[in-house]
Amino acid sequence: MLGVVLWSDASDRKAVIWCEDQGDLAYVKPSDDVLRTGDFFDAGDLVQFEMEVSQSTRVAHNPRLVIEKVGPALPDVLRDAAQTKTPSARRRGQVVSFSPWTEQAKVACS
Numbered sequence: 001m002l003g004v005v006l007w008s009d010a011s012d013r014k015a016v017i018w019c020e021d022q023g024d025l026a027y028v029k030p031s032d033d034v035l036r037t038g039d040f041f042d043a044g045d046l047v048q049f050e051m052e053v054s055q056s057t058r059v060a061h062n063p064r065l066v067i068e069k070v071g072p073a074l075p076d077v078l079r080d081a082a083q084t085k086t087p088s089a090r091r092r093g094q095v096v097s098f099s100p101w102t103e104q105a106k107v108a109c110s
Contacts, residue, residue: 001019001026001050002019003019003047003060004071007075008040013040014030015041019051024058031061043074044075045066045069046070047065
């Protein structure tokens with residue numbers, strides 16, 4: 001599965017991913033399969049991973065960086081959209097526009 005990192009903590013090797021299927025968020029937990037050397041993911045990075053559901057939580061396994069900074073503003077856009085909606089609008093749900101795709105990203109994901 002592909003997803004965009006919304007939040008990460010490099011020191012703890014944790015991250016939260018917005019998944020391409022628009023389902024629940026996936027969580028990267030510290031483990032042997034998470035990048036142990038070099039840099040960790042940043043918000044806005046496009047990653048590919050295998051996913052399992054454990055105790056009603058989506059867990060991303062073997063995450064791999066596809067493209068750095070494909071959507072660095074996405075966390076702020078989502079936060080702003082959530083804060084500006086009325087309670088009734090939040091209950092109905094809304095699709096957040098996200099179109100940062102460059103030709104490089106389109107090729108990498110196809």
